Amino acid sequence: MSRINDALIVQAILTAPGWARVGISDPTPWMREDAAAELARAIRMQVDAPEQTEAAQRQLTL
Template sequence: MDEIDENRVAKAILAAPGWARVGISAPKESTREAAAQELALTITKMFGERPSAIDPNQLVLAL
């Protein structure tokens, strides 16, 4: 597993839309949830595609 680089995460958070950064502390739960989703989306975009469920170290067996 790759280590998480705090600097890249910080840059990803700062790259997120302003409403999401502010919305994470909103009093309304639905706004906080939408903001958290937007922040997560921005972070995953900056880190590339989500890792596949296939482990590259696992041997592939023919069926």
């Protein structure tokens, strides 16, 4: 599990589906709840994703 920081959350929100980003401000409560749940899923997926390493930092087998 990776460490959660502001940049990770920002990236997750910006890559979440557009309907969820717009739906969070919808006047109907059920749409706001569905949108919030989708944003939470996007953040969780970003946090649970394996960390990307640069090729130069990968360990070589002996």
